Amino acid sequence: MFFTFLWQRGLNWDEATEEDVEDWEDWRLRGVANPAPVGGGTWAKEQAALKLLYRIAAKRGLVPVNPVQLASPSDVKTSDVKWLSPRAFRLWRNVGLGGMLPSGLEDESWRGRCAGRDMAYADLMYSSSPRPDPATSNLTPRDETQGQPVAGFDAFACETCPRPVSTGRGHGTAGPHHGPR
Structure with a gap:
């Protein structure tokens, strides 16, 4: 514009x-x-x-000087963090990731295939740290002799999840799983 x-x-x-x-x-x-x-x-x-x-x-010499010299605006809301209570987190996890209704019954229209895995990962992240690295490092097996991650391991693989689907356009996989099973 x-x-x-x-x-x-x-x-x-x-x-x-x-x-x-x-x-x-x-x-x-x-x-x-x-x-x-x-x-x-x-x-x-x-x-x-x-x-x-x-x-x-x-x-690069394309303009003599940078014409954008304005001060940054002062009415910018930098963050509006809302923390979930443990009860609200469980409701979000069960309904959003687990295919349940707020009443606690199973949602018959739920199409998710890896609810158990997704819920377990959410529990791990919620209980471990606000930074993902400490929790995800627990999911990566290490070669004890080398201290390196085991090659070819996919911590997010799920036996009932569909295999990666190629988009056929050279963009890798269409799903969240990248790597050998």
């Missing part, structure tokens, strides 16, 4: 000035003619992308 904004002013992307960027910010956040003004978080992402683009362009 920024490039369209510049084009409407008769400018190419490499002719943008600090004033153009300030006008763009004003239009994106507060513009009367803008049908969908954005909030601080969206603007922060756009500004970061533009700043990176012009930093690279300036480094």
